[in-house]
Amino acid sequence: MYKDKSKGFFNNGSRCLRYLFKLNPRTSYVYICIAFTQSISWVLQVLFMQKFFDSATKFSTNNINFGMVLFSLAGLALVYLFYHVMDGLGNCYEEIFGLGIGKHLNKMIFKRVDALNASEFENTSRLEFINKSVNGSSKLIWVGATLLDVVFYYTTYFVFMGWYLFNLKPALAVSIVIVFVPCVISQLVRVSTFKNLEEMSAPIRREQEYYERCLTDKEYFKETRLLGATSFFNDLYTSALNSLNRIVFMAQLKKNLINLVLNLITVTGYGTIIYMLFVSVMNKEISIGAFAAVLASIDSLYRFMNKLISERLAWATENIGSIENFLDFIEEPVTNNKIIPRPENFNIKLEGVSFKYPMTSKNALDNIDLTICNKQTLAIVGENGSGKTTLCRLIMGLYSPSEGEVFYGEVPAEKISNNKTSAIFQKYRQYNMTLRENVEISQTEKITDDAELASICENSGIHLESEVYKDGLNTMLGRDFGGIDLSGGQWQRVAIARGLFRDSDLIILDEPTAAIDPLEETRLYNDFSKICQDKTAIMVSHRLGSVKLADRIIVIKEGKIVQDGTHDELIVCDGEYRTMYESQKKWYS
Numbered sequence: 001m002y003k004d005k006s007k008g009f010f011n012n013g014s015r016c017l018r019y020l021f022k023l024n025p026r027t028s029y030v031y032i033c034i035a036f037t038q039s040i041s042w043v044l045q046v047l048f049m050q051k052f053f054d055s056a057t058k059f060s061t062n063n064i065n066f067g068m069v070l071f072s073l074a075g076l077a078l079v080y081l082f083y084h085v086m087d088g089l090g091n092c093y094e095e096i097f098g099l100g101i102g103k104h105l106n107k108m109i110f111k112r113v114d115a116l117n118a119s120e121f122e123n124t125s126r127l128e129f130i131n132k133s134v135n136g137s138s139k140l141i142w143v144g145a146t147l148l149d150v151v152f153y154y155t156t157y158f159v160f161m162g163w164y165l166f167n168l169k170p171a172l173a174v175s176i177v178i179v180f181v182p183c184v185i186s187q188l189v190r191v192s193t194f195k196n197l198e199e200m201s202a203p204i205r206r207e208q209e210y211y212e213r214c215l216t217d218k219e220y221f222k223e224t225r226l227l228g229a230t231s232f233f234n235d236l237y238t239s240a241l242n243s244l245n246r247i248v249f250m251a252q253l254k255k256n257l258i259n260l261v262l263n264l265i266t267v268t269g270y271g272t273i274i275y276m277l278f279v280s281v282m283n284k285e286i287s288i289g290a291f292a293a294v295l296a297s298i299d300s301l302y303r304f305m306n307k308l309i310s311e312r313l314a315w316a317t318e319n320i321g322s323i324e325n326f327l328d329f330i331e332e333p334v335t336n337n338k339i340i341p342r343p344e345n346f347n348i349k350l351e352g353v354s355f356k357y358p359m360t361s362k363n364a365l366d367n368i369d370l371t372i373c374n375k376q377t378l379a380i381v382g383e384n385g386s387g388k389t390t391l392c393r394l395i396m397g398l399y400s401p402s403e404g405e406v407f408y409g410e411v412p413a414e415k416i417s418n419n420k421t422s423a424i425f426q427k428y429r430q431y432n433m434t435l436r437e438n439v440e441i442s443q444t445e446k447i448t449d450d451a452e453l454a455s456i457c458e459n460s461g462i463h464l465e466s467e468v469y470k471d472g473l474n475t476m477l478g479r480d481f482g483g484i485d486l487s488g489g490q491w492q493r494v495a496i497a498r499g500l501f502r503d504s505d506l507i508i509l510d511e512p513t514a515a516i517d518p519l520e521e522t523r524l525y526n527d528f529s530k531i532c533q534d535k536t537a538i539m540v541s542h543r544l545g546s547v548k549l550a551d552r553i554i555v556i557k558e559g560k561i562v563q564d565g566t567h568d569e570l571i572v573c574d575g576e577y578r579t580m581y582e583s584q585k586k587w588y589s
């Protein structure tokens, strides 16, 4: 949906390299120097090996003295040492290179994700694209490293070996082709086999992973056990696993049979090269040293080629697509720049606002006209799915209306910074951190003291003196790092404290008390009304007893406002509000 045509391997490869040099030029240049020097250390090994064998041969025919042999042996040893030092340095620098670029990439991706419009997360294909792009960020480093290696490491080595063999005997340069052809064929087979494998196995693997989650995931396993569905999921899991294994086995069999044939071709090629070398040395066309050096390097030549084509380039080809996603994502123009400062006192005005979720056909909100006065407390009520949460998100500027406009004063809400909006949602996060951190996270730069924090906790229904919070504000919450686990209602109070902690002129409470018992909820809403006196407050609740103190109540039905007034006004009208209130009255009497 977001990508009609791939930009191709070379185009994406050069984009990838541009980013490496842009993000951390020094690390990239050092990487190139090390790769080039590593390649030279291989080249030197071939030259010094020939030198050593030649001097040993000459010594045996009394043409040079033993000192010269020792000298060339020492040269060879030094070159080996140099090679191992460079190899170690190369391995170590690979890590540094990854970390050096990775930290900049992370910053870049966090910044880009932060600039996304919240409604983009509601579109499945957009969400899939974002996920793939985020995954592509780490791959960019290693595909970039592979491309640098191809140019500065592998090419240097192959060019030298081609030149060296050609100088010895032009026909020997053919050996490069002999090792190259089977590698390429094997790679082509591998790519097509594994592409098919991926296409066939991806849906089965997703199924299998899902059944595994149903059996083992923290969020599923209790209900799975309670339902007695363990063996049901076990059977589904095993059947998916068997299907997957069958497909993988057939693909592996095909790949290995083809590899076997190609290896036979390579062995035949080796035999030919050795025969050519033997004939050349017998005819005195090449020296014994050159014979030994070529013989020793043929194997490394094959390993080099195999690693380059079957591992490095194969991996790069497989992953270039996700890198393209990542780069496209990073380079997209950012549309939701909240650049206009927030006005001091403002009314919130919705003019003809409609909103439709991506990939749906019906408006979730339909032609809403509403003005919320500065410092007013507005309650939104209505049955499930009527549009309350959607309305809150539009008011906050998290979503842009499909039609109409939301204004803060005279300015569209989506253009205004929401640094002074606080929101407590029905689906809140449970952070595995201390109680203090869980609360302060809503405004980390705010300087506060324990007394203020304790009072916010108290207003949110967190009783610090209770047994639960043994270390007071420093009590670790959540099981992941050895903290205590709280009940749903207790976690909800922590989320409320988080929302109240943030300095705000607009606070939105979207059913933050659903897990709290009705009596406690009524108490909390009374407290909210006091706390929210100097700010605009929007509250959503299904329990009408809790919101009747609000300055104004609107009733939403099927995306439209059907009633608007105070509790006293609405209760005397024959309408939705009274019907809902009457049906709940028994809870409060």
Ligand SMILES: Nc1ncnc2c1ncn2[C@@H]1O[C@H](COP(=O)(O)OP(=O)(O)OP(=O)(O)O)[C@@H](O)[C@H]1O
Pocket (backbone or CB within 6 Å): 122, 357, 358, 360, 364, 382, 383, 384, 385, 386, 387, 388, 389, 390, 391
């Ligand atoms: N992410 C989404 N994608 C598509 N449709 C959605 C999405 N979220 C909500 N909707 C639809 O929009 C409509 C309004 O949903 P909304 O969550 O605003 O209702 P609500 O009044 O807050 O419901 P509840 O009281 O159950 O929380 C519903 O019909 C719902 O199915």
